Amino acid sequence: MASRTFLCFNHGKLLLPFTTTKIAPSKRPIKSFGFSSVSYSLNTPQPTVERKSQMGGTPNVVKILEERGLLESITNENLRSVCSDQTAAPLKVYCGFDPTAESLHLGNLLGLIVLSWFQRCGHKAVALIGGATGRIGDPSGKSQERPELDLNTLERNIVGIMEIINKILSKNPNLGSEENSDFMILNNYDWWKEVRLLDFLKQVGRYARVGSMMSKESVKKRLESEQGMSYTEFTYQLLQGYDFLYLFKNEGVNVQIGGSDQWGNITAGTELIRKILQAEGAYGLTFPLLLKSDGTKFGKSEDGAIWLSPSMLSPYKFYQYFFSVPDSDVVRFLRILTFLDMEEINELEIAMKNPGYVPNTAQRRLAKEITRFVHGEDGLNEALKATEALRPGSETKLDWKTIEGIAEDVPSCSLPYSEVLNLSIVDLSISSGLLESKSAARRLLKQGGVYLNNKRVDTESKRIEAEDVVDGKVLLLSAGKKNKVVVRIS
Numbered sequence: 001m002a003s004r005t006f007l008c009f010n011h012g013k014l015l016l017p018f019t020t021t022k023i024a025p026s027k028r029p030i031k032s033f034g035f036s037s038v039s040y041s042l043n044t045p046q047p048t049v050e051r052k053s054q055m056g057g058t059p060n061v062v063k064i065l066e067e068r069g070l071l072e073s074i075t076n077e078n079l080r081s082v083c084s085d086q087t088a089a090p091l092k093v094y095c096g097f098d099p100t101a102e103s104l105h106l107g108n109l110l111g112l113i114v115l116s117w118f119q120r121c122g123h124k125a126v127a128l129i130g131g132a133t134g135r136i137g138d139p140s141g142k143s144q145e146r147p148e149l150d151l152n153t154l155e156r157n158i159v160g161i162m163e164i165i166n167k168i169l170s171k172n173p174n175l176g177s178e179e180n181s182d183f184m185i186l187n188n189y190d191w192w193k194e195v196r197l198l199d200f201l202k203q204v205g206r207y208a209r210v211g212s213m214m215s216k217e218s219v220k221k222r223l224e225s226e227q228g229m230s231y232t233e234f235t236y237q238l239l240q241g242y243d244f245l246y247l248f249k250n251e252g253v254n255v256q257i258g259g260s261d262q263w264g265n266i267t268a269g270t271e272l273i274r275k276i277l278q279a280e281g282a283y284g285l286t287f288p289l290l291l292k293s294d295g296t297k298f299g300k301s302e303d304g305a306i307w308l309s310p311s312m313l314s315p316y317k318f319y320q321y322f323f324s325v326p327d328s329d330v331v332r333f334l335r336i337l338t339f340l341d342m343e344e345i346n347e348l349e350i351a352m353k354n355p356g357y358v359p360n361t362a363q364r365r366l367a368k369e370i371t372r373f374v375h376g377e378d379g380l381n382e383a384l385k386a387t388e389a390l391r392p393g394s395e396t397k398l399d400w401k402t403i404e405g406i407a408e409d410v411p412s413c414s415l416p417y418s419e420v421l422n423l424s425i426v427d428l429s430i431s432s433g434l435l436e437s438k439s440a441a442r443r444l445l446k447q448g449g450v451y452l453n454n455k456r457v458d459t460e461s462k463r464i465e466a467e468d469v470v471d472g473k474v475l476l477l478s479a480g481k482k483n484k485v486v487v488r489i490s
């Protein structure tokens with residue numbers, strides 16, 4: 001099916017009569033991000049189309065999600081049959097992200113993975129940035145009101161998040177096509193900025209029942225807390241609910257997805273659509289929260305968040321995180337976080353129990369797949385190159401760029417060339433901060449645990465020569481497998 005590429009900035013009047021101003025089509029995706037919505041593709045709702053998926057036939061996305069452990073609940077069982085009906089129009093599915101940080105994190109990635117599954121099954125994806133809702137703060141799963149974000153921070157966060165979403169959903173190598181322009185990114189501030197309180201109360205508030213609002217998990221929990229809940233936060237569910245109604249009415253969006261903590265907000269939307277528009281055919285779907293093996297949630301508040309932005313966590317560190325997940329987690333992560341065939345995952349699971357299994361084979365596969373999905377082929381190559389470069393004894397010839405690429409992930413220091421040249425390996429180990437004492441350095445050298453530019457140094461008498469300085473700029477010194485230091489020549 002042909003898709004049109006749009007840029008939508010101003011959506012017209014909000015609230016009744018729920019119309020959208022016509023938007024001028026543009027030929028190519030707009031790559032500059034701002035405060036407004038960027039729409040990469042907009043397909044006008046079509047009653048019946050033959051749905052082509054990347055997987056042939058009409059795969060049932062709900063079934064796939066269920067099989068992989070990515071389904072928690074759906075608001076209506078009909079969704080199962082609707083999504084495999086070959087004669088029905090493709091579904092248009094949205095997931096919202098509030099701009100509460102400059103980057104999305106691993107927990108948020110699940111929303112993008114589920115959106116991508118919908119795409120792979122021939123449906124349309126919409127990512128929504130909560131430029132408006134981010135000003136309010138979703139109370140779901142939070143024990144305290146979120147701190148208010150200033151407008152500069154909010155705008156920076158919006159730009160950062162849009163870049164990540166665009167990168168992941170538009171260039172999806174697993175789809176087999178170079179560019180995937182079949183998705184859009186919207187910003188709910190575009191419609192909320194014009195809404196007037198009186199109109200909202202009259203046209204939306206009237207249909208929202210306080211009893212039902214109070215019964216939402218996010219509200220019940222907060223009311224029990226010492227701090228209670230502000231009226232502003234209490235209305236959050238209606239904002240998200242109205243978003244769904246707006247998108248249903250104006251963009252033909254008929255499914256909203258989110259983590260299980262979003263259930264109350266999603267059902268607020270399906271309820272409003274039923275009551276105000278008196279329409280059926282809006283569905284909600286939630287996926288389970290991704291938990292670490294200790295039961296805590298992957299998020300941004302916890303220590304060591306797994307950020308998706310390469311400027312907040314390098315592709316190398318991202319790759320290493322997945323390369324190091326315990327055997328007890330790896331199969332679950334392969335199912336949830338990759339698009340590998342279930343058959344292949346099951347085979348790997350069986351292989352892991354066999355005596356001939358090469359340790360970390362499953363982790364390597366996981367790390368490769370997810371790094372490619374998030375950081376693209378280039379990011380994966382960067383991570384693989386750095387991984388190899390950091391492996392003591394590696395045969396890879398190190399170059400300055402590779403060492404610089406890992407410098408932010410390992411300690412580094414600067415020393416003048418005159419000081420480094422002719423310095424003994426023992427003294428360099430101390431002045432670079434790699435080891436604490438000469439005796440420790442000598443002991444490790446005897447044990448064969450000191451590496452210069454990945455090559456084992458087996459004699460104490462080794463002195464630094466001009467050709468040891470990689471590209472005249474850096475040295476990589478390692479003590480054993482884990483401790484490294486990058487020495488920059490100043």
Ligand SMILES: Nc1ncnc2c1ncn2[C@@H]1O[C@H](COP(=O)(O)OP(=O)(O)OP(=O)(O)O)[C@@H](O)[C@H]1O
Binds near residue numbers: 140288301
């Ligand atoms: N660990 C997770 N697993 C699955 N989905 C998640 C996870 N963390 C967040 N999400 C989803 O990402 C979206 C944004 O959630 P939210 O802003 O509350 O996350 P957060 O950044 O994890 O917050 P925090 O870390 O501050 O608790 C929601 O749809 C939520 O369900």
Ligand SMILES: N[C@@H](Cc1ccc(O)cc1)C(=O)O
Binds near residue numbers: 096128138243
């Ligand atoms: N409430 C979601 C974000 C969101 C915002 C607006 C929506 O319409 C949908 C989802 C979150 O906590 O991140």
